[in-house]
Structures are given as structure tokens and as C-alpha cells.
Amino acid sequence: MSETRIFICDDEEGILKYMKKLLESQGLVVETFTSGKMLLARLQQGPNADLLLQDVKMPDMDGLQILQEVKKLRPGLPVVIMTAFGTIDAAVEAMKLGAYDYVTKPFPKEKILGVLENVLERELLRKENQQLKEELGKVTLTDAIVFASDRFREVYELTLEVAASEANILILGESGTGKELIAGAIHRHSKRRGRRILSINCAALSDTLLESQLFGHVRGAFTGATTNQKGLLEEADSGTLFMDEIGDMSLMLQAKLLRVIQEGDFIPVGATRAKKVDIRFVAATNKNLEKEVAEGRFREDLYYRLNVISIPLPPLRERKEDIEPLARHFLRKYNQRMNKEVDRFTREALDLMLGYSWPGNIRELENVVERAVILARSGVVTTDHLPMWKKNVASTAATGPASALSSHQLVSLENVEREHIRQTLARTGFHKSRTAEILGISRKTLDRKIAEFGLKPEGE
Numbered sequence: 511m512s513e514t515r516i517f518i519c520d521d522e523e524g525i526l527k528y529m530k531k532l533l534e535s536q537g538l539v540v541e542t543f544t545s546g547k548m549l550l551a552r553l554q555q556g557p558n559a560d561l562l563l564q565d566v567k568m569p570d571m572d573g574l575q576i577l578q579e580v581k582k583l584r585p586g587l588p589v590v591i592m593t594a595f596g597t598i599d600a601a602v603e604a605m606k607l608g609a610y611d612y613v614t615k616p617f618p619k620e621k622i623l624g625v626l627e628n629v630l631e632r633e634l635l636r637k638e639n640q641q642l643k644e645e646l647g648k649v650t651l652t653d654a655i656v657f658a659s660d661r662f663r664e665v666y667e668l669t670l671e672v673a674a675s676e677a678n679i680l681i682l683g684e685s686g687t688g689k690e691l692i693a694g695a696i697h698r699h700s701k702r703r704g705r706r707i708l709s710i711n712c713a714a715l716s717d718t719l720l721e722s723q724l725f726g727h728v729r730g731a732f733t734g735a736t737t738n739q740k741g742l743l744e745e746a747d748s749g750t751l752f753m754d755e756i757g758d759m760s761l762m763l764q765a766k767l768l769r770v771i772q773e774g775d776f777i778p779v780g781a782t783r784a785k786k787v788d789i790r791f792v793a794a795t796n797k798n799l800e801k802e803v804a805e806g807r808f809r810e811d812l813y814y815r816l817n818v819i820s821i822p823l824p825p826l827r828e829r830k831e832d833i834e835p836l837a838r839h840f841l842r843k844y845n846q847r848m849n850k851e852v853d854r855f856t857r858e859a860l861d862l863m864l865g866y867s868w869p870g871n872i873r874e875l876e877n878v879v880e881r882a883v884i885l886a887r888s889g890v891v892t893t894d895h896l897p898m899w900k901k902n903v904a905s906t907a908a909t910g911p912a913s914a915l916s917s918h919q920l921v922s923l924e925n926v927e928r929e930h931i932r933q934t935l936a937r938t939g940f941h942k943s944r945t946a947e948i949l950g951i952s953r954k955t956l957d958r959k960i961a962e963f964g965l966k967p968e969g970e
Contacts, residue, residue: 513539514538514630515558516533517549517559517561518540518543519544519545519548519568520542520544520565520568520592521545521565521567522565525565525592529542532619532623545568545569546575546579547570549580553580553583553584558587559584560588561587561588561590561626561629561630561633564591565593566592566593566600566604566612567594573600574600574604577589577604577607578607588610588633589609589610590626591604591605591611592615592617594615610632611628655692657832661828662829665692665821665824666695669821670695672821673697673698674700674701675819678791678793678816678819679793679816680756680793680816680818680819680820681693682794682822683823684796684825685950685951686871686874686950686951687823687825687826688872689794690709690752690754692821693709693750693752693792694707697752697790700750700790705748705749706750707749708742708749708750708752709751710724710742710751710752710753711754711755712755712757712758713954720759722779723741724741724767725741725766725776725777725778726779727739727780730780731781732780743776748789750789750792754794756793757795757796757797761809764809764812771815774786775787799817826872833868833875834860834864837860837875837879844880848884850883850886851889852882852888852890854890855891856890856893858892858893859882859891859895859896863875863898869949869959874948874949874950877947877948877950878896879891881895881897882895897948931965934949935965
């Protein structure tokens with residue numbers, strides 16, 4: 511209860527001295543007032559109290575009138591009424607007006623300290639809960655949506671427009687285009703913003719694990735299920751569930767998810783009773799779901815349930831105006847995280863980034879900037895700190911960065927992507943997980959690109 515401020519309002523000097531000495535011995539900051547007017551005048555200043563101890567009988571104002579004025583000035587201030595035995599009815603009336611509790615005089619110190627501890631603990635929990643709710647809807651540096659292009663502005667305006675509805679939303683776009691950020695923006699601007707938003711990557715787990723994570727399980731449902739476990743569906747009740755890479759979900763689990771969306775209930779693994787839930791679903795995929803439906807890999811009925819409203823995210827190569835502001839945003843982010851002072855990019859470094867196709871999109875750009883901040887020994891990021899086009903830049907160094915940029919623009923995007931993935935695989939010794947991390951794409955996307963471009967380890 512350290513650094514907690516208590517106000518005491520009583521017209522008896524003996525009570526004020528006793529209480530002040532008792533509470534200060536507990537490490538509390540105490541201010542005393544002998545009249546209601548003095549108390550109310552003080553409440554209009556700052557810093558204010560964490561708790562008020564107030565006598566129900568005061569000479570200048572009626573105690574209940576003081577309480578009413580206190581509640582107008584500080585609605586959230588907890589008030590404990592002090593009363594003599596003959597005025598308990600007034601204390602009960604004070605409780606109806608919003609007092610937290612009352613104590614009767616004379617009271618032993620254990621009694622008053624116990625009451626104060628209960629009140630302060632309750633207030634601490636209330637404040638923490640309020641802060642948590644505020645944090646759920648707060649945009650922080652790491653989840654800020656940064657853009658300058660008209661192309662992405664249209665996407666963001668659509669996001670804000672549909673967020674207030676209760677409709678399920680499908681976010682479409684390549685890996686690394688910011689689908690999770692858009693899902694967060696939808697939740698923060700929805701009626702559910704005071705509740706939780708949870709997310710799951712459907713491509714990252716096996717069917718068995720994904721089912722358990724989503725639906726939860728009861729004890730004994732399978733080997734190792736020693737206790738009941740809530741799933742994300744139950745945890746997200748009355749909030750939002752973001753399901754990334756929904757296109758990778760098996761047909762079996764698609765059927766189970768469809769029931770949740772249609773009926774508003776689900777059955778945990780191993781259970782027999784359904785549980786009701788109220789969830790807004792936001793799904794995302796980098797696949798063409800219409801093609802997946804046509805080829806029988808995605809349920810048509812689930813597709814239409816999820817695709818009430820679709821938000822297509824353009825790849826970074828189609829919103830070039832956003833590359834520089836995003837790069838500067840990530841520069842600030844990793845400066846702060848690493849406690850460094852790398853404050854700018856050279857013009858050549860910016861030109862190099864602007865001329866690159868970014869197959870891994872924003873995630874790859876962030877990875878590149880993070881790497882540059884680590885490597886930069888001065889306050890400037892140069893082309894030497896950027897992993898893209900090292901070979902090409904070296905071959906054109908004599909003619910300068912402008913010529914290098916021109917040569918980049920003469921290469922097709924497909925060739926740019928193939929060559930960048932090939933070089934990254936070569937540098938990592940064809941280590942697929944590390945390569946996917948550097949490129950800012952999923953392992954599945956990398957496998958698909960390797961097959962598409964016919965890439966193989968050197969020597970094969």
C-alpha cells in the first residue's frame with residue numbers, strides 16, 4: 511500500500527491525529543480536513559486521493575451532501591464512511607449513494623486497516639483491468655499502420671468503414687503484406703474493442719494440434735490430456751478471432767469451423783456438450799480461395815460465410831510510395847529496441863530499396879532494416895548494409911547507383927524474385943527455415959517458390 515494517498519475528513523481533532531499517526535506508520539500519505547468545504551476545495555486540486563475516510567456528521571455540511579458532492583467531483587474515488595452507533599442509518603444511506611463501506615466508532619486499528627486494505631486492493635484490480643482494456647485497443651509502435659500511397663489509403667478507409675459492422679471479414683494478400691495489422695485495426699475500431707482479439711496461424715500446426723488449440727479438450731480426450739483445456743473459441747467469446755492462413759486448414763476442420771459460424775456453438779475435443787460462443791471471425795489467406803473451392807480444397811459454404819466482406823491487400827511492389835515511410839518507421843522501431851542512434855538512410859540506400867521488388871513484402875522490408883540497424887556502425891544506413899543486389903551493385907559500382915537502379919528496372923519482377931531467392935538460399939547453404947525468415951515469408955511459401963523456379967542446392 512506504499513505511496514497511496516488517504517484523505518480523512520472529521521471534525522474531531524483526536525480522531526484525525528490518531529488516524530494520521532496510524533496510517534502513516536503503514537507507509538501511507540495522509541491529509542486531514544476538519545470541514546466538508548475544506549475537503550471539497552482540496553479535491554478540486556491535485557494530486558488527489560486514492561481513498562477517502564469521511565465522518566457522516568460534520569458541522570458545516572450534512573455528511574450525505576458532502577458525499578454527493580465528492581461523487582460529482584471524483585466519481586471513481588472509493589469512500590469509507592465513519593459513523594457513531596446512533597447514526598448507522600445514515601451510513602446505510604451513504605452506501606446507497608455510492609460509499610464503498612462504513613465503520614462504526616470506536617474502531618480497533620485492525621478493523622480500520624483491514625477495511626482500507628480491502629478497498630485499496632479492489633481499486634488496484636479495477637485500475638489494472640481498466641488499463642488492460644485500454645491496451646487492447648491501443649495502437650503501439652509495433653502495430654502502427656504506416657502508408658503514404660493512395661492505393662493503400664483506399665484499403666485502410668475500407669477497413670475503417672467495415673470495422674463497425676459485425677460481419678465476418680476475409681483479408682486477401684501475399685505473405686508479409688500486413689494482414690494481421692489490418693485484422694487488429696478492424697478489432698480496435700469495432701464494438702468489440704473492449705474485449706480480446708486472439709489469433710492463430712492455421713498453417714503452423716498439424717490438424718490434431720490445430721483442433722485442440724481451437725476447440726479445447728476435456729481430460730482424457732487423448733493421451734497426455736490430463737486436465738480440461740479451454741480452446742481459443744472459448745477464450746475469444748464476445749471478442750474477435752483472427753485466423754491467419756485459413757486456406758491451409760483441412761476439410762475436416764473446415765466443416766467443424768463452419769458449424770461454429772452457423773450455429774454459434776462448438777464441442778471441445780472429447781466432450782459431449784456444446785458450448786455457446788459469440789465471436790467475430792476475421793480470416794486471412796495468401797491463396798486464391800475461389801480457385802481452391804473450384805479444385806475441391808476449400809468448402810464453398812465456408813468460403814461464403816467468411817467472405818461477407820473481403821479486403822484485398824496490395825503487395826509492396828504495387829505501393830512503392832510506402833517503401834520509404836515504412837523503412838523510416840522500422841528504423842525508429844529498431845533504434846529504440848536496440849538503443850542505437852542510426853538516424854537516416856543514404857539516398858543510394860533508399861534508391862536501392864525503391865528499385866527492389868520485395869517478394870517478402872513488408873515483413874522482408876522490416877527484416878532488412880533490422881539487419882541494417884544491427885550492422886550500421888555509424889548513424890547512417892548505406893547500400894553496404896542492405897542484403898539485396900550486392901552482386902549487381904558491385905558490378906555497377908563504377909557507373910554509380912543511378913546506373914545500378916536503371917539496370918534493376920530492366921529486369922522482370924519474376925527474374926528479380928527468382929534471383930533474390932536463389933542468392934539467399936546460396937548464402938544460407940539452402941537452409942530453408944533460415945531463408946524463409948530472412949525473406950519474411952512462410953516456409954510453405956518458400957517451398958512453393960523453390961518448386962516454381964526449379965531451384966536446387968549447388969551441386970545437384
